[in-house]
């Protein structure tokens with residue numbers, strides 16, 4: 343009896359001890375957030391067990407294709423597709439901004455897993471990443487700096503062998519399609535530049551050659567003052583390009599088009615690029631050529647651009663000494679140097695953004711020609727390349743021949759049609775007694791649309807269309823007097839450009 347009482351007591355103690363222990367362990371498990379960990383591992387193990395009967399297959403999708411050259415479209419599409427599923431079952435998420443200011447686009451961080459159902463089949467997506475190689479030589483290859491050594495990311499899809507056809511032929515194409523749709527919905531247009539803190543070292547690979555901000559330029563064709571007929575010609579050309587996938591394939595041309603915008607400073611070349619990007623809904627890649635160290639780096643930059651984009655090189659005449667570079671090659675080095683200095687001085691004097699010149703850049707004319715229409719230029723497709731210049735006559739003819747720069751657009755001084763457009767936009771007037779006078783003056787003197795727009799802009803609350811138009815007439819008359827008293831056409835752009843700088 344005593345024994346059984348003791349043993350009863352003992353078992354009571356043991357039970358309560360176990361209960362206490364369990365509570366402590368469980369609380370700790372909770373504390374360490376290991377429940378889910380075990381839960382997930384159990385399900386993973388259960389899957390492995392099941393795989394002995396019906397084996398699992400997997401498909402791995404890497405962030406970069408072709409070594410580390412190009413970001414994989416499939417990876418981005420899977421990421422976008424999984425963003426909806428992620429918000430349900432995944433614990434650790436990565437968030438990025440989206441078009442909707444209040445919303446975030448979510449994706450799984452490495453190590454997370456999410457299940458998906460499709461036509462009665464369950465598949466699992468697992469995100470994981472690999473660290474870059476640690477050795478010194480590898481580190482040099484990856485760009486040297488710590489920030490450059492980012493992880494390689496992957497998605498791996500697991501599915502049962504009996505679902506092989508369903509997954510490979512139907513599910514994965516659907517994932518890509520839906521992913522693309524999500525990307526379009528969340529897409530923010532971007533303005534990229536190649537001036538980043540991570541400069542390429544020779545032969546080094548960086549995660550991305552481009553840095554970007556969200557592109558928010560308000561200029562559209564609706565607010566770009568231009569002869570309406572010419573404007574229509576340009577928008578038609580852009581429409582043809584955008585919808586020309588089949589045409590380009592049929593005639594065997596890479597799906598790209600080059601535009602050369604030329605004209606004096608302040609005539610709306612940069613504004614036109616913004617309007618083009620807004621019209622086509624494309625990203626802009628603004629290449630600062632003086633920061634590109636070699637032709638190879640230029641090619642890498644190009645490969646990293648995505649389709650549906652406008653690649654811009656502004657002030658091509660003064661970015662590099664490309665003009666006549668081929669002719670100079672044979673001359674003595676000293677003479678060459680002198681020429682370059684002269685050219686730099688001349689560029690500065692002409693107000694073409696002088697001072698930008700960076701002799702460390704080794705991009706050559708042939709490198710640039712290759713960039714525009716070499717074999718590499720065809721990869722990706724649907725790209726517009728825009729060059730701008732103030733001095734079209736300074737450019738090497740090879741650079742701007744049709745086929746490379748397919749369409750040459752001259753941006754010129756403000757004409758009467760452009761003025762009427764600006765008056766409507768800035769002052770909301772269709773006609774006015776001063777219009778006739780302005781028209782005559784514009785025929786006599788050259789004034790840029792930028793200056794006309796500035797004169798038409800109300801400067802105080804008292805200003806009205808009458809006073810603004812009168813101010814414009816006064817400015818035009820002053821310009822005419824200046825011209826008559828010995829100034830020449832060339833003076834004006836120089837002065838404006840100095841002001842701009």
Ligand SMILES: Nc1ncnc2c1ncn2[C@@H]1O[C@H](COP(=O)(O)OP(=O)(O)OP(=O)(O)O)[C@@H](O)[C@H]1O
Nearest residue numbers: 565566567568606607608609610611612613791792
């Ligand atoms: N045709 C135009 N219609 C409306 N605004 C214009 C036009 N041209 C210029 N502007 C305005 O004038 C300013 C200067 O124009 P922009 O920067 O496009 O000139 P640009 O030709 O690129 O000059 P630069 O050769 O110096 O780079 C901008 O604010 C732009 O909005």
Ligand SMILES: [Mg+2]
Nearest residue numbers: 611612613656
């Ligand atoms: Mg410009």
